[in-house]
Amino acid sequence: xxxxxxxxxxxxxxxxxxxxxxxxxxxxxxxxxxxxxxxxxxxxxxxxxxxxxxxxxxxxxxxxxxxxxxxxxxxxxxxxxxxxxxxxxxxxxxxxxxxxxxxxxxxxxxxxxxxxxxxxxxxxxxxxxxxxxxxxxxxxxxxxxxxxxxxxxxxxxxx
Amino acid sequence: xxxxxxxxxxxxxxxxxxxxxxxxxxxxxxxxxxxxxxxxxxxxxxxxxxxxxxxxxxxxxxxxxxxxxxxxxxxxxxxxxxxxxxxxxxxxxxxxxxxxxxxxxxxxxxxxxxxxxxxxxxxxxxxxxxxxxxxxxxxxxxxxxxxxxxxxxxxxxxx
Numbered sequence: 471x472x473x474x475x476x477x478x479x480x481x482x483x484x485x486x487x488x489x490x491x492x493x494x495x496x497x498x499x500x501x502x503x504x505x506x507x508x509x510x511x512x513x514x515x516x517x518x519x520x521x522x523x524x525x526x527x528x529x530x531x532x533x534x535x536x537x538x539x540x541x542x543x544x545x546x547x548x549x550x551x552x553x554x555x556x557x558x559x560x561x562x563x564x565x566x567x568x569x570x571x572x573x574x575x576x577x578x579x580x581x582x583x584x585x586x587x588x589x590x591x592x593x594x595x596x597x598x599x600x601x602x603x604x605x606x607x608x609x610x611x612x613x614x615x616x617x618x619x620x621x622x623x624x625x626x627x628x629x
Numbered sequence: 630x631x632x633x634x635x636x637x638x639x640x641x642x643x644x645x646x647x648x649x650x651x652x653x654x655x656x657x658x659x660x661x662x663x664x665x666x667x668x669x670x671x672x673x674x675x676x677x678x679x680x681x682x683x684x685x686x687x688x689x690x691x692x693x694x695x696x697x698x699x700x701x702x703x704x705x706x707x708x709x710x711x712x713x714x715x716x717x718x719x720x721x722x723x724x725x726x727x728x729x730x731x732x733x734x735x736x737x738x739x740x741x742x743x744x745x746x747x748x749x750x751x752x753x754x755x756x757x758x759x760x761x762x763x764x765x766x767x768x769x770x771x772x773x774x775x776x777x778x779x780x781x782x783x784x785x786x787x788x
Contacts, residue, residue, distance in 0.1 A: 529690040529708050549688050551708045551721040560731050562710040572719050574733035593752045
């Protein structure tokens with residue numbers, strides 16, 4: 471089960487992702503910014519995520535590595551623009567397998583009736599870059615991440 | 630006289646700017662990264678630019694203020710993604726008159742026969758944001774900046 475919506479209009483250098491979480495936005499925000507929580511939900515289920523560094527502030531850089539069961543490693547890094555808040559986390563994002571191809575990600579969290587709507591806009595340097603991202607495993611990773619975050623938020627609210 | 634090309638396709642959240650300069654790319658790069666040179670060409674001719682801070686490195690933040698003859702002030706800030714080099718300067722950009730509206734700018738410099746082709750891709754979070762930028766004074770500012778940079782590069786090569 472997944473209520474993740476992924477929109478990638480043909481010919482547009484954007485991907486828009488939305489998902490509803492049954493949790494207050496403060497908690498959803500914490501899950502996106504505290505490295506100890508982030509590694510528990512980020513990425514496809516069969517990959518493990520290790521944070522290299524994670525500096526949540528304006529100009530703060532971050533990097534993490536994901537490893538699959540065969541030992542392959544996938545590095546990602548970026549920079550925060552502005553101090554992240556529940557209103558918006560704005561950051562650059564680069565997959566180290568395609569150096570020089572950077573995207574700008576803007577995530578907003580809107581709470582209503584105890585639930586939180588996450589909306590992320592991924593803006594790419596070209597339609598080709600966007601299409602490469604769509605052709606990669608991003609859809610599975612995004613849906614798995616949402617499901618895993620759902621599960622983590624449920625645990626955090628019980629405990 | 631201006632050889633600046635500004636392309637803004639309808640319905641696309643991008644602006645692409647190109648311009649040829651009669652100078653080696655190392656010098657064009659210096660003019661984009663050294664604050665003492667930057668203030669001598671950046672912006673429309675009738676505005677003066679003051680650097681608030683300017684930290685040219687991965688994760689480095691920058692901010693400058695432009696003042697018009699009537700004393701109005703326009704602030705801009707952003708963050709560098711990756712260490713800037715003549716191959717690419719990648720940075721976020723936000724006009725403080727429209728907080729929360731961020732664009733990702735990628736500038737590349739290609740030298741051939743002593744001239745340098747500058748190409749910049751401005752990727753916006755939405756088509757509306759792109760259209761707002763086009764509707765602003767950006768075209769005049771971009772053409773003036775290119776002309777002023779041309780003049781500065783000529784002076785730097787004579788002296």
